[in-house]
Amino acid sequence: MNAAPSAPRELRCPACRARQSYRQTCRRCRADLGLLVAALQRVDVLQAEIEQARAAGDHVRLAAHLAELEWLAPKSLPR
Numbered sequence: 001m002n003a004a005p006s007a008p009r010e011l012r013c014p015a016c017r018a019r020q021s022y023r024q025t026c027r028r029c030r031a032d033l034g035l036l037v038a039a040l041q042r043v044d045v046l047q048a049e050i051e052q053a054r055a056a057g058d059h060v061r062l063a064a065h066l067a068e069l070e071w072l073a074p075k076s077l078p079r
Contacts, residue, residue: 011040043073050078 010019014036018028022037046069053062070077 011036039072043076
């Protein structure tokens with residue numbers, strides 16, 4: 001089951017540094033942010049799935065999700 005975050009999150013455009021909610025194109029410079037948004041959304045889903053696996057005591061799923069999160073966004077790992 002995929003869990004989605006309830007509150008909208010923000011990002012910074014890597015081209016012009018504008019702050020904005022998750023969008024496919026930058027509101028200021030019109031840069032294509034599709035891949036960045038997809039990666040950030042996957043990080044959100046992984047973080048929710050890590051909490052679910054931890055709560056359920058499913059160590060195999062937990063390890064798999066942590067490994068993917070480490071590859072995708074190492075700074076997002078839970079401490």
